[in-house]
Amino acid sequence: MLLFTIRRLGVMLLTALALTFVVFYMTNLPPNLEKLAKSEASVRMSDEDVALWLDRNGFSSSVLTRYGEWLGVMPGWTRTAEDGTVTGRCITKGVAPTDAPARCGVLQGNWGYSTVFKQPVIEILSRGLGHTGWLMLSVMLVMVPSALIIGVLSGMKEGSRLDRVLSAFSIASTATPEYVSGVILVALLASATAGISPFLVESGLISGKTLFQGTATSAMDDITFWNFTLPVMTIALYGIGYIARMTRASMTEVMTQQYIRTARLKGASFPTIVLRHALRNALIAPFTVIMLQFPWLLNGVVIVETLFNYKGFGWTLVQAAGNNDIQLLLACSVVAVLVVLITQLISDIGYVLLNPRIRLA
């Protein structure tokens, strides 16, 4: 088990390195750098000026070197200008070049400076992650229990009416990506001209213009039921369908197993069979799915935060990517990749723990 975890961690580290390098490479492609130079210095720069600017700012060395610098395993670049002033990656204003540390990368806690927000990346990122954390937490609290309940209920008697109704719901919800369900939910519940809100206003049931709020900007300061429901439901809906279908498939399979017949022929009642004999076996597969759902949740988060103007991690990512903010985008990628890898690890370990067959084999 220990060996397994260590091996898994090794592979994970390797994956993380490979992925961050890919992102680094892709964000530091020459056209991107050129765009950066033009946006930082002047839009009407000639090609030579661009090259000069890039060279002055440490972008002229090879990609690998720069990756090493960014990571913090290689010494940061330094450069002595003709007038004798020394500039360098790790030399901040007001610090003598001799006092500056040799390395300053991600490993040293230096995530760089955002060109869009004019703030250190780490600050923007932690603020965004804080907001997103609440969103994710609410989504999980809504999504996981409801999905499991739907899945188990529809899977325990395959082909029953309950199963058909719940399956239809799950299929419909997996067919609705966030940007579709978001739009429909807003049109239905948060539009002053369409959906149910006009009727509610007319009949005096609600005091505002709409039932729910169509943006979640206010939720960044104060989360309320009215401003947070729509974003949470939008993300959760897609996931509910998916997880419920996995749970249902797993449950129906378990219900046809011979040990379920054994339990039945022991004289166990149907609720006992479902709760004692089927449930644990049926939940092993969905657990992995829930964990692997995180990368997709990340997608949902990006879409929903953009749609509802909620300035969390996803919104930050879109801003960074749309405005060629290289340092910020890199940092976002690192976080995204880490989230994915960690959930994969948890899913692997959890699978082993849940499944006695593997644990002790």
Added chain:
Amino acid sequence: MDNLTWPLILGKAAVQFLPVWIALVVVFALSITYKRKLGLYGRLFDSPVGMIGFGIVMFWVFTALFADLIITHAPLEQISGMKNAPPGSLIKGREAEWYLFGGDSLARDVFSRMVMGARRVLSIAPAATLIAFMVGVTLGLPAGYFGGRFDTGTSFAANLVLAFPVILLFYLLVTPEIRDTGIPTVLAAVLFLFPVIFVAVLLNARYRTDPPRRNLYVGITLAIGLWAYSGLAFNADPTGVWSMDPNLLNVFVSVVFVNSPTVYRIVRGITMDLKSRDYVSAAQTRGESPWYIMLWEILPNARGPLIVDFCLRIGYTTILLGTLGFFGLGVSPESPDWGSTINDGRRLLSIFPHPAVVPALALMSLVLGLNLLADGLREESLKD
């Protein structure tokens, strides 16, 4: 003439779809008559779920085919005064001409744009899924069959791609800057090679014992395949038959790239399961080549799950294309595809919902149809 009420709007829209209804009736009548002779496809008509799904999917397929007959206005035509017009608005100054589903923020007809959007989505999604399948199958079969280093390597690469959040990948892969670096072309050069390799190896394995025939078939494949390949990947087809808009190529390649690792994993899993079957051993003991075993003994028996996944994956690809459009990646602003029309419409969503809701419902129904179809196919294929 007045603005239309909802029953009239729907009635008029239904009339516009007349070619689609005729085609659907013909297909269903023929299929149900001959369903006992049509194998798995025929058995689909035993399952209500599958039939509904198939019906919805075919509705959109025919819509895409007959789009020119269905639209009421050109998708880019702007008519003054129709900006954000509500559904069923009579066009000012014209007799008996309406914007059935209203007008968008640029005063274009939402209905016609939705119909043209179907054509765009359905011309990309199935083709991209097919190529992703060829890539996944060509790599997944040997990975599952041989195992070892090749498996470790390709699995690691597949996991790398899968560990990327899709949106991040799109933001990195589908930008105008990327196109200047030639990365999409390189990716296309790699990915588009797989279908050619796949078909060539398939025929070679089958006709290995009969060299003249083998040379003929493989030769034809290579000739056509490489011709199309040069045109699609490098835009270097001298005759100009095969070519792809660079914008489209970029989107296409990214979608294939995102989809193939999952297909690879599925194929690899099934191969590992099927390779221990006796008929595989029987093929081995008569000295068949590994590729023959993979492509002719294993792959046909994996077709059930693969067909099901193919349907689901077209739906997923449709969602991905929508996501790209939603973030305005890789599409021209006037493109009628559903993702970007949703994106355009969402700015005024709470005041004028219809420009975003119409394409949203269209996309949802297509994906739902594909999911139902997959469900029906899975149910029927398990009945053997």
Added chain:
Amino acid sequence: MSAPARPWTPDQPLLEIENLSISFFTRLREIPAVMDFSCTVMAGEAMGLVGESGCGKSTVALAVMGDLGRNGRVTGGAIRFKGRDLTKMSQSELRALRGSEIAMIYQEPMASLNPAMKIGAQLAEVPMLHQNMPKAEAWALARQIVADVRLPDPDRMLNSFPHQLSGGQQQRVVIAMALMAKPALLILDEPTTALDVTVEAGIVDLVNDLAAKTGTSMLFISHNLGLVHDVCNRLCVMYSGEAVETGDVSEVFTTMRHPYTQALFRSIPLPGADKTTRPLIPIRGNFPLPHERPKGCNFGPRCNYFVEGRCNATDIGMDTIPGNSRHESRCLRWEEIDWQAPPQGAGPRVRRPIGDVVLRMEDLKKYYTVSSGAFGGGLKKVVKANETLSFEAREGETLAIVGESGCGKSTLAKVLMGLETATSGNILLFDENVQDTPIQQRNSDTVSHLQMVFQNPFDTLNPSMNVGRQIIRALEIFRFGSSDAERHAKMLELLDLVKLPRAFAERMPRQLSGGQKQRVGIARAFAGGAKVVIADEPVSALDVSVQAAVTDLLMDLQRENGTTLLFISHDLSIVRYLSDRVLVMYLGHVVEMGTTEQVFSPPYHPYTEALLSAVPIADPKVIKKRIVLEGDIPSAMNPPPGCPFQTRCRWKSKVAGGLCESEMPPVRNLADGHQIKCHLSDEDLAHMEPVIQIAAE
């Protein structure tokens, strides 16, 4: 509530099934599975239900348990348990009976146990459900019952998960679970089919002891007549949904009064049968599909005594045969048939002389390296699948390779075929060294001359290619013929050869029965004129009556072509019937080798002795010595030191100085061509008694 007319007393039948009919309903039609089935089980009786697959025997058992599933329904008749009709009971009444009064033991023990629950919890659940027993008490009872079914270390067992136990142990747990509530009736559905023969013998022994001790009645379902003979005192033979003959086991076995029972006995290899002098007689034709049953007697179309216009005129009822043993038969002509007449058309066949050596193995070794632990980390371990194998096979000879699971017989086949290469040693095939040549590098002659017939008929053909195409592909790859037409003609000839209609060329494998698929597999193997054929348990997955026909086909082909047949099997009855020489394997070692005569008579290797004793024989005239091996077959990953068999050997004490535990026994030549790997002294070996004797009549 179906209250009994009068209270049940032990002298009345415990279970009385009367004119039971069961159907399954599909979207297209109703499929009758059981028709007009009656049988009675008295208290303390063991009733055997025998028949081939699809005859409805398991359906009867499930009907008794009231668990026919969503599509199955009892369409007529009654099942009375202690006088109460089970078919009229409510679900909750049935639930109270299940597990407490009637318990069931299943075919696949692994699948029958919940993988995520500890053994103890699964056992204790039964009394907790039915008697509201407190948990601690229930666990204590579970511990006691686990000890009763002779499982080692009961406390550890209770805290184990099912996957940590071997197949034999799992089946004992299932039996323990059935006994937890001391049921009046025990239903055993093929309880030993998934187990090895020596393990099966242990389970049979246990079941017999428990039945004697507790007086529980049993309904024992099996396709194996020998097992029924070992376990039951009453018997009911089923064919195509009907009971055809019922009576005392000893009476039915000696004086059967139904043509199907007779045909069944003539098609199984009992001691005394021999491939040249007394060949088996297969039952012709095929088992009818449930919706294609003939009018009148279901067995009519396959019966030798069939009379047109009489046997297929009306439905036939059960007829009582005079005597006092409740013997009944569903045959109109049972009084007219001369049951003593010798079988027709089964005259002796010409024995083909055995030729030169075509295959020789010298000191063959095959080791695998596997990493232990579930995650590929761990230490590398060497599995010695084959250890210094030496033998030769001659043209036209049948060499049987016998052993239970894990003995290395399948590895041997793989190495021989070239799917794996040997670790060391030599394989000479037609005077050519092939031990280091994997199959892709062998030339097509070598490949086509050495072919294989596989075990599982449902797996041997590619499900998505038609039969003709699969045979033609073999011809293509063996470079037969120069045109498609020529190969097509040859394919049709091959179908003739395996006695399949030519129309089968266009069929898909799923349209064929198990026996027919196996014939196609044989045709494919003989497509390139195979000289050596490895048959890996070719008939073990087939029904008894089909087994004989497929075996017959193999023998015919061998006689015609002078093929060398390497017959891999765990079934000693069939081995004795068809092989010329036998090689017994245990954990990768050849423990005994010799002619069939030599191996089947003393002196034996102790393992051969146990194996012989374990095989159930459906012949009351045979007197068998009962030798039950302790424990399970050790894992090939972790073999015991010294002699591989020492952990289970009952002769070990005769060898002084613990030699068996420390040293690998040498190969000893007992007689011409008779080798055995054992430390026992010549004297001990000479004193061995025969395991099987046929009583003089």
